[in-house]
Amino acid sequence: MPIMLAGLGAVYSERAGVVNIGLEGMMIMGTWFSAWGAWQFGNPWWGVVFGIIGGAIGGLIHAIATVTFAVDHIVSGVAVNILAVGGMRFLSAVSYAPDSGGGATQSPHVAGIGTFSLPFLAGGNLFGWKSPDFFGWLEAHR
Numbered sequence: 001m002p003i004m005l006a007g008l009g010a011v012y013s014e015r016a017g018v019v020n021i022g023l024e025g026m027m028i029m030g031t032w033f034s035a036w037g038a039w040q041f042g043n044p045w046w047g048v049v050f051g052i053i054g055g056a057i058g059g060l061i062h063a064i065a066t067v068t069f070a071v072d073h074i075v076s077g078v079a080v081n082i083l084a085v086g087g088m089r090f091l092s093a094v095s096y097a098p099d100s101g102g103g104a105t106q107s108p109h110v111a112g113i114g115t116f117s118l119p120f121l122a123g124g125n126l127f128g129w130k131s132p133d134f135f136g137w138l139e140a141h142r
Contacts, residue, residue: 002027018066021077025084026058032088033057035107036095044113058084 006023013020033054038047058080065076089104096102101109 019073019077020062021074022058022062022080022084023077025077025081026055026062028081028084028088029058030055032091035110036091038110039096039099039102039108042110044110047110048113 006027010020010023030051031054034047034051037050037053038044040046061083062076062080065071065079066073071079092102092107093104096107097104099108
C-alpha cells in the first residue's frame with residue numbers, strides 16, 4: 001500500500017510538471033519519523049501522525065530546493081534520497097542505540113495497532129446492502 005500511494009504521488013507530481021525522484025527518500029523519512037514518534041509516545045497512532053509529518057518534511061525539502069533555489073528536479077530528488085538514507089541511519093544510531101533492542105538498523109519494540117474491520121471492504125453489511133469482500137478476493141487471487 002505505501003508503494004502504491006507513493007506511485008500515486010508520483011503521478012500527480014508528474015502531471016504538475018515535477019519529476020519527483022525523491023519519493024523513496026520521503027518514504028524513508030516517513031518511516032523513521034513514524035517509528036520515532038511511536039517509540040517516544042508509546043502509542044502507535046502517534047507513529048502514524050509523525051510518519052505523515054516526516055514524509056511532508058521530505059516533500060518540503062524537495063519543494064524548497066526546486067522552487068526557491070531553482071535546483072533541477074532530478075538533482076534535488078537524488079539529494080533527498082541520499083540525505084534521507086544517511087540522515088535517518090545517523091538519527092537511528094544516535095536515538096535508538098541507548099535503548100535495549102534498538103540500534104542503527106532497528107528501532108526498539110513498540111506495541112502494534114490493534115486489528116479493526118472496515119465493513120465496506122470486508123464483506124459485511126453496509127447500509128443494509130451486502131458489500132463485496134475485496135480482501136477475500138485479493139487473498140484468493142494472489
